[in-house]
Amino acid sequence: xxxxxRPHPTATTRPLLLALGLLLAAIAPACATLGTKGGDPExxxxxxxxxxxDLTTAETGxxxxxxxxxxxxxxxxxxxxxxxxxxxxxxxxTALRPPPADAGPGDLDGGPxxxxxxxxxxxxxxxxxxxxxFPAPDWSTHTPRTISRSAxxxxxxxxxxxQSPSFDAGELILxxxxxxxxxxxxxxxxxxxxxxxxxxxxxxEGGIGLARGASAGxxxxxxxxxxxxxxxxALPRRPSVIDTTHLEGASHAFLMYYELAGTIRIAGxxxxxxxxxxxxxxxxxxxxxxxxxxxxxxIGGPGAVVYTSAAxxxxxxxxxxxRRTNGNTLITLAASSDGAHFxxxxxxxxxxxxxxxPSPRVIDHRISLLYQWSPSGLGMSQGTTFVGIAPGTLxxxxx
Amino acid sequence: MQAxxxxxxxxxxxxxxxxxLPLPLALALTSATALAQPMDTYGMGSRSVAMGGAVTADxxxxxANYYNPAGLARSREARIGIGYFGAFHDxxxxxxxxxxDPVRGLVLGLxxxxxxxxxxxxxxLGLHLNDDHVxxxxxxxxxxxxxxxxxxxxxxxFLAAHLAIQPFEWLTIGGGISFLxxxxxxxxxxxxxxxxxxxxxxxxxxxxxxxxxxxxYPQLGAQVQPIEELSFGVVYRGxxxxxxxxxxxxxxxxxxDPSCDSxxxxxxxxxxxxxYFRLVSQSVNAFVPQQVSLxxxxxxxxxxxxxxEVTWVNWSAYVxxxxxxxxxxxIEVPESLRDTIRVPDAIAGSVPQPALFADRxxxxxxxxxxxxxxxxxxxxxRGGFFYEESPVPNQARITNLADSDRAAFSAGLGxxxxxxxxxxxxxxxxxxHFQYSLLVDRTMTKESLVDPTGDYVIGGHIFATGLTMExxxx
Numbered sequence: 001x002x003x004x005x006r007p008h009p010t011a012t013t014r015p016l017l018l019a020l021g022l023l024l025a026a027i028a029p030a031c032a033t034l035g036t037k038g039g040d041p042e043x044x045x046x047x048x049x050x051x052x053x054d055l056t057t058a059e060t061g062x063x064x065x066x067x068x069x070x071x072x073x074x075x076x077x078x079x080x081x082x083x084x085x086x087x088x089x090x091x092x093x094t095a096l097r098p099p100p101a102d103a104g105p106g107d108l109d110g111g112p113x114x115x116x117x118x119x120x121x122x123x124x125x126x127x128x129x130x131x132x133x134f135p136a137p138d139w140s141t142h143t144p145r146t147i148s149r150s151a152x153x154x155x156x157x158x159x160x161x162x163q164s165p166s167f168d169a170g171e172l173i174l175x176x177x178x179x180x181x182x183x184x185x186x187x188x189x190x191x192x193x194x195x196x197x198x199x200x201x202x203x204x205e206g207g208i209g210l211a212r213g214a215s216a217g218x219x220x221x222x223x224x225x226x227x228x229x230x231x232x233x234a235l236p237r238r239p240s241v242i243d244t245t246h247l248e249g250a251s252h253a254f255l256m257y258y259e260l261a262g263t264i265r266i267a268g269x270x271x272x273x274x275x276x277x278x279x280x281x282x283x284x285x286x287x288x289x290x291x292x293x294x295x296x297x298x299i300g301g302p303g304a305v306v307y308t309s310a311a312x313x314x315x316x317x318x319x320x321x322x323r324r325t326n327g328n329t330l331i332t333l334a335a336s337s338d339g340a341h342f343x344x345x346x347x348x349x350x351x352x353x354x355x356x357x358p359s360p361r362v363i364d365h366r367i368s369l370l371y372q373w374s375p376s377g378l379g380m381s382q383g384t385t386f387v388g389i390a391p392g393t394l395x396x397x398x399x
Numbered sequence: 400m401q402a403x404x405x406x407x408x409x410x411x412x413x414x415x416x417x418x419x420l421p422l423p424l425a426l427a428l429t430s431a432t433a434l435a436q437p438m439d440t441y442g443m444g445s446r447s448v449a450m451g452g453a454v455t456a457d458x459x460x461x462x463a464n465y466y467n468p469a470g471l472a473r474s475r476e477a478r479i480g481i482g483y484f485g486a487f488h489d490x491x492x493x494x495x496x497x498x499x500d501p502v503r504g505l506v507l508g509l510x511x512x513x514x515x516x517x518x519x520x521x522x523x524l525g526l527h528l529n530d531d532h533v534x535x536x537x538x539x540x541x542x543x544x545x546x547x548x549x550x551x552x553x554x555x556x557f558l559a560a561h562l563a564i565q566p567f568e569w570l571t572i573g574g575g576i577s578f579l580x581x582x583x584x585x586x587x588x589x590x591x592x593x594x595x596x597x598x599x600x601x602x603x604x605x606x607x608x609x610x611x612x613x614x615x616y617p618q619l620g621a622q623v624q625p626i627e628e629l630s631f632g633v634v635y636r637g638x639x640x641x642x643x644x645x646x647x648x649x650x651x652x653x654x655x656d657p658s659c660d661s662x663x664x665x666x667x668x669x670x671x672x673x674x675y676f677r678l679v680s681q682s683v684n685a686f687v688p689q690q691v692s693l694x695x696x697x698x699x700x701x702x703x704x705x706x707x708e709v710t711w712v713n714w715s716a717y718v719x720x721x722x723x724x725x726x727x728x729x730i731e732v733p734e735s736l737r738d739t740i741r742v743p744d745a746i747a748g749s750v751p752q753p754a755l756f757a758d759r760x761x762x763x764x765x766x767x768x769x770x771x772x773x774x775x776x777x778x779x780x781r782g783g784f785f786y787e788e789s790p791v792p793n794q795a796r797i798t799n800l801a802d803s804d805r806a807a808f809s810a811g812l813g814x815x816x817x818x819x820x821x822x823x824x825x826x827x828x829x830x831x832h833f834q835y836s837l838l839v840d841r842t843m844t845k846e847s848l849v850d851p852t853g854d855y856v857i858g859g860h861i862f863a864t865g866l867t868m869e870x871x872x873x
Contacts, residue, residue: 047853311842311854335848345849
């Protein structure tokens with residue numbers, strides 16, 4: 001039997017492998033040293049604490065004032081907050097005439113200007129001089145303040161956030177009607193419940209009240225009496241209420257932070273209506289960065305939110321005003337795991353020195369928006385709500 | 400800006416002496432000790448990487464220049480090896496891509512054996528040359544999160560020259576000098592800076608100088624082969640730290656100083672006014688801890704080999720890259736403009752932060768089996784695994800040095816051609832590898848609730864692959 005003589009497979013592949021090897025040896029050095037620009041780990045990560053950058057016109061869709069979250073010519077906004085469903089609740093009044101040219105700054109309560117004798121701003125016992133005035137609208141030139149609600153707008157498809165950071169003019173939902181409310185309602189703070197109903201805390205002449213609504217856009221029922229009245233003749237201001245469900249160590253189911261006499265008080269409740277005193281915000285005064293900051297005279301205007309970190313830790317972020325001896329106002333922050341004992345951030349989180357009543361909105365672990373009031377406006381308006389974003393390097397993109 | 404790197408060799412005498420190598424050769428080479436980083440992270444050569452890097456007791460190709468220089472003396476052929484590898488990162492911080500660049504590069508080396516009066520010896524050279532960056536320096540702010548071991552550390556050029564001897568049939572020892580490159584930069588600026596239209600009217604001159612600096616350090620190892628089927632290996636790798644000092648100066652510290660030629664003036668107003676800026680930053684940009692690897696290799700049959708080893712890494716000596724910085728800014732603003740232009744009284748710098756890393760033991764295993772042995776062709780399959788427990792503690796305070804436990808799985812294939820005459824009087828070997836590393840998710844929790852970085856989760860994957868060719872000459 002004759003066998004055919006075929007070359008062994010390896011005999012033919014060896015030269016090919018050798019050629020492959022030589023080719024590799026030639027290509028590898030050629031590939032080396034082909035430089036490219038390196039990546040940059042810029043901006044990672046950030047938990048949205050601050051500092052906040054005012055959004056631009058392109059980001060809010062509002063051309064003037066730049067960075068405004070809501071702009072209505074001739075309407076002065078007093079204070080505003082954004083609820084967890086994205087709705088904007090704000091107090092406002094229509095300007096009837098320009099403020100008198102020689103009028104001093106008014107106070108937040110709509111009373112006489114604070115630089116009049118015996119009418120200075122409330123201070124803590126060791127707060128130092130009391131002749132400092134802070135810019136505020138002259139409410140005597142406005143209609144009575146009422147509370148409105150603006151529904152959230154959808155953002156563009158390419159936006160980071162699904163809801164626009166700015167708002168259209170809203171619908172009236174609350175005006176003073178009860179005897180204890182007097183002539184105005186202001187300082188709204190809405191707590192959206194799990195069933196969609198809304199508890200709306202607000203301020204009127206007799207103190208802090210609670211109105212309830214079946215939904216954010218529905219009718220609200222007034223409280224017949226304030227849930228926190230005047231204390232020592234001083235009007236409590238700017239209630240900010242959080243649900244402590246996810247807050248370990250909280251003493252009550254709900255905690256309220258409010259301003260009283262140049263301090264921030266803390267009250268607790270298990271039903272959202274009956275509040276007991278818990279204490280007050282006890283943090284060191286924020287030091288001045290330079291002589292433009294002045295020294296801290298008093299604090300106020302709290303805005304709280306429960307933040308849950310990437311490590312699933314929940315804690316309270318409390319933004320508040322640090323009012324300075326030179327009339328400036330800086331926005332800063334403190335945080336607490338139980339809602340009662342706070343650690344101060346010790347630095348401003350907003351560049352501007354005239355912002356008030358901060359209201360935080362957490363978008364996710366990384367991004368937060370901060371709504372703030374400023375004594376600037378269009379036409380006869382004397383107050384506007386601005387919105388900032390943290391991290392400031394992030395740009396909201398919309399179609 | 401001036402960058403002044405200086406190597407900070409640490410004596411390894413006591414540690415080394417207590418370990419394994421009280422040899423004349425070792426003593427001659429312990430003036431400074433260190434180790435290269437790219438191979439620490441990704442390995443060197445496809446065969447060794449495919450076996451999980453567990454080759455301290457079983458290496459004789461050109462990668463012995465990294466794994467154990469004693470292995471050079473086991474080679475009976477002169478060898479030239481060349482390869483290419485790439486590592487691609489999918490590393491995330493806080494749910495976002497951390498932008499860690501891929502590392503690609505060329506590896507090559509040679510082994511030249513010889514014999515003098517009956518004592519075998521071998522000379523070896525190994526080279527690692529990164530593709531994109533011959534060397535890269537990064538000085539990041541203290542708070543900036545970064546993948547500490549992957550972002551910048553592997554971007555070095557490595558060159559090693561080793562000598563090994565075989566005084567007895569069962570013993571080989573080796574050592575040598577490795578080289579690392581490091582870049583230094585200096586920048587100086589002078590001229591006029593228009594404070595209103597800086598981009599149009601300023602007239603500034605700048606000068607940049609860049610150097611590629613070399614540092615040297617030794618590496619030592621031994622292999623013991625009591626019987627044909629069994630071998631043991633040990634290698635000591637030392638520590639080094641590379642200080643990185645940056646100094647940037649713009650303007651003259653003393654106005655009118657005739658010896659200062661870098662005047663910086665602010666213009667755009669009626670009267671120009673001078674300014675002075677100085678930044679000094681001192682940090683450790685490249686730190687490699689000392690290590691000791693102990694390995695064993697068992698070959699129960701000619702067609703199968705099993706390797707295992709453990710490496711002790713002295714991470715507790717790690718020096719944090721977050722160093723000291725000082726900033727001085729002086730602008731002689733005219734009296735009339737002091738309400739408009741405000742210069743901060745002081746700009747805060749930074750102070751060194753301790754890294755507080757922990758020592759670790761890294762176990763490695765590898766196996767190699769013959770799939771085919773026929774007509775001068777040998778095909779081998781390989782697999783390996785190692786697990787690195789992260790030495791980095793929870794980043795509770797200011798620093799954000801990200802790292803998590805790493806489990807690396809590797810596999811490879813090798814083809815060796817032995818009967819190549821008359822084309823080649825020796826052998827030709829091709830090896831390929833693939834390595835997958837899982838960096839398990841880890842949560843960093845901050846001590847302060849108002850920390851601007853906050854809690855974050857890190858984790859990711861690394862995919863590495865490579866091809867190596869080696870030619871042996873009888």
